[in-house]
Amino acid sequence: MTKRAPSIRDVAIAAGVSTATVSRTLSSPEVVSEKTRETVYRAISETGYRLNVMARNLRRRETGAIAVLLPNLGNPFFAKILSGIAEVMSAAGYNVLITDTTPTSPDDHRFPEYFSHNQTDGLIVLDGMLNRELLLNRGTPEVRAPMVFACEWIDEIERPKVTIDNRAASERAVSHLIELGHRRVGHVCGPPDNVLTVTRRQGTREALQAAGLPCRDDWFYAGDFSLQSGADAARRWCETPDRPTAVHCASDEMAMGFIGELHRRRVRVPEDVSVVGFDDLEITAHFIPPLTTIHQPRVEIGRAAARMLLERMRIPPQDRQRGPVPRLVLPVELVERLSTAPPPVDARQNAG
C-alpha cells in the first residue's frame, strides 16, 4: 500500500519522453532542446520528483560523500575546521561524514570497515595518531579513495597536506615570553608521539637555545591537549623547585586547565606566571585572564583541505602516484592578550 516516491520513469511518462531525456535535462540541460526541457521541468514539478542519489551514485561508481577522521569531536578546536570543510564540500555536492576516531569501546574496530574504499570518495585525516596500516590497507591503489592530511599528519605517509608551521609558531610564542623578560620558560607538551607535540616542543627548544636560555627537562611537562592534563601540569609546576616564570602550553585547553588549577592554588596569571596557549579558541578571549595565544586560521585550514581533496579526487587513481604531492602551510600569528606579562620582580633578580 505504501506509495513509492516518483522515479525518473514517472517523470518520463508524464512528459512523454524517455528516461534518458529526463536524465539529460537534469545533468546536462544544454543538450536537450528548449521545448523538451520546459516540458520535463514541468513534469518534474508536477510529479514532485526528486533524484535518487543512491541510484545515481551506483551508476556513476561514486559515493557522493567524503569522510573526516578526527581524534575528538568534543574538542572545540575542530568545529571551525569542520565548517570550512563542510562549506567547500557541500558546495561541490558532497556529503561530509564525520568520524571520531577515539574508540567508544575497546573492541571498536569497526572503522577500517567504515572507510574502506567504497564507502567514501575521499578522506580528510585530522588525526596523526591513526594506525598506519589502517590508513594504507584500504583496497588496491586503483580503487583507493584519495586522502589528505590537515593539521596533523603522519610522517611516513606521503600525502597532500595542509598545515601550519608549528615549529615557527611555538618559537614565536616563546620569543614573546623572552621579549617580556622571562629567562625561565617551560612548556606543557601534547600527547607523546603526536607530530604536533614534537614540532611545537622543537620550536620551544629552538627559541630557548637561540636566546641562550636553559632548556630543562623538568620544565617540559607531559600533557595530552586536554583541560585535565593542563590542570595536572599546573600541579607539577607548583611542585617544581626553581620553577619557570612563564609557560607555553601546546594547546589552549591545556592553558586554560593550567590557569584554572593555578587559580585554585592562589597563583596569579600573569602576575606570578605568564602563560601562552596555542589555537585561539573562541573562549580564550573571554577567559580570565584573556589568553595570549597562537591564532590558527581554522576555517581556512578546513577550506583548503577540502579544496585540495577535491583536486585529488579529480585525478585518475593511476596518475595520483605521479607528480609532486601538494603541500600548503598557512600563516599563524601571535595574539597578545592578558595572560602574559614581564616576570615578577623577585624572579627577575634570581635570573642570570
Add this chain to the structure above:
Amino acid sequence: MTKRAPSIRDVAIAAGVSTATVSRTLSSPEVVSEKTRETVYRAISETGYRLNVMARNLRRRETGAIAVLLPNLGNPFFAKILSGIAEVMSAAGYNVLITDTTPTSPDDHRFPEYFSHNQTDGLIVLDGMLNRELLLNRGTPEVRAPMVFACEWIDEIERPKVTIDNRAASERAVSHLIELGHRRVGHVCGPPDNVLTVTRRQGTREALQAAGLPCRDDWFYAGDFSLQSGADAARRWCETPDRPTAVHCASDEMAMGFIGELHRRRVRVPEDVSVVGFDDLEITAHFIPPLTTIHQPRVEIGRAAARMLLERMRIPPQDRQRGPVPRLVLPVELVERLSTAPPPVDARQNAG
C-alpha cells in the same frame, strides 16, 4: 586500465556458487550450509571483496545514513550529544551526517534539497528554530523519513522527542540562589523565540514568584547563548541601577562571557555577584571561578534520541501516524561549584 574493485560476482565465480549464495552468506549465514559458507568466506578473502553499500542500499531502498541538524557545530555543547548519537547509530550500521543549519551564505537554501526524503533514513533535529515548512514538506507522508527532536523542538510539530525539563532546571538554579539568601535575581535569556529560552525564563519566573520575590523586566537580559552575548549582558548589568546580586544564565557560554566581562570591569564572582549557568560544559569546571551550573546528561540525550529514531524507523510509514508519540524527559541536576555564594553584606541590608 583501472582495475575494478571485486564485486559479488567475482566472489561467486571464485567460490563456484551463485551470487545469491554469496549474498546470503553475508546477510543470513544460517541459511547456507557450513561447507558452502567456508568456501565463500575463503573466496571473499582471496578476492579482497568488500560489499558495495550503494548497491545494497539502492536495492533495499534505504540510504544507510541518518542526518543530524544542529544550529551550531562550534558550540561544544553539541559534541557529546553527537558522540552519543554516533555511538548508537554506528552500532546499528548507520552513518551519521551532521549538518550545521546556520547558513554559510545568506542565499544558502541548499538544505531542503539535502534532507529530502531519499537522502537519509531518518532525522534528528537539535534545532528548534528551523523553518516549519522545511521540516514538514519533505515529500509525501509515505516516503518521508522519520524525525525525532532532541534538546530543542518545535511545539507545533508533534514528533517524538527527548529533552530535559528546562523549566524545572531553571527553577532549581534560581532556588539555589534564593537559598543562598539572594533577593534580587536576574536572568540572561537565550535567543528570542527559542523554546529553551521560553521554558528557562519561565522556570526562573516561577521560582521567583514562588518565593515572593520581584520579577523585574530590567533584570531579564537579552542574549543568544553565545559568549559574546553573555559579555554584552554583563555590560548592561553594570549599568542597571539597583541591580541583581545573582544572575542565572540560560547557557554556560553566556555565563562565561558574563563573568569574563565582569572581571574586566573589576566585578568579582561570587563575592559581588553570583552566577549560575546551564549545560555543564567540560570547561566550566576549569573556569575561574568554577561554575555552578545545571548538568545535562548530554551523551545520554544523544543515545536516547538515536534509539528513539531507530525505533521509529522500524515502524512502517503508514503506521507512524497512529499510536502515542514517544516522549522522554531526562533528569538534570544542579552542580554546585564556586560561582555562587551568599549575597554581599551591603546588598543584604538593602533587601526587604
Add this chain to the structure above:
DNA sequence: ACGGTTGATGTAATCGTTTACAAGTACCAT
C-alpha cells in the same frame, strides 16, 4: 514406490539512474 517435507542453491527480476550507441530529422551543399 510414492507423495510430502525440508534444506540448499540457482535463476532472474528488480532497485533508479546514467550513458554508449543507434536512429531519426532537418538542413545544406553538391
Add this chain to the structure above:
DNA sequence: ATGGTACTTGTAAACGATTACATCAACCGT
C-alpha cells in the same frame, strides 16, 4: 536526388547488490 553534418532523442545495457520463486536432492513415513 544524394550524401554529409548537426541536433535531438530513444533503446537498452550497465552499476552491484537483494530476494521471490523455482528447482533439486535427500530423506521420511506409509
